[in-house]
Amino acid sequence: MLFRELRGTDELNAGSHTNYGYRLLAEVVGMRVFLNHVVSVMSRGEWLDAEQYQEVLRQVKAKKYGWDKELLAEQPPDTHG
Numbered sequence: 001m002l003f004r005e006l007r008g009t010d011e012l013n014a015g016s017h018t019n020y021g022y023r024l025l026a027e028v029v030g031m032r033v034f035l036n037h038v039v040s041v042m043s044r045g046e047w048l049d050a051e052q053y054q055e056v057l058r059q060v061k062a063k064k065y066g067w068d069k070e071l072l073a074e075q076p077p078d079t080h081g
């Protein structure tokens with residue numbers, strides 16, 4: 001539902017409800033990327049030290065707003081097939 005609302009809207013001219021949706025999507029995407037990275041490392045029996053952990057956080061914070069736009073630009077999956 002969030003994708004359906006946000007896809008095709010103009011972020012700059014959108015109302016506060018849509019802007020909230022964009023921020024929420026960016027946070028969800030950021031958490032997903034963060035968790036995927038951390039779980040991937042742990043699944044190999046490795047650990048992140050404090051510096052590596054901070055670097056992952058820094059990268060996610062810096063890139064999450066680009067990743068959400070990439071996700072919205074993708075073709076939606078066909079759920080009626």
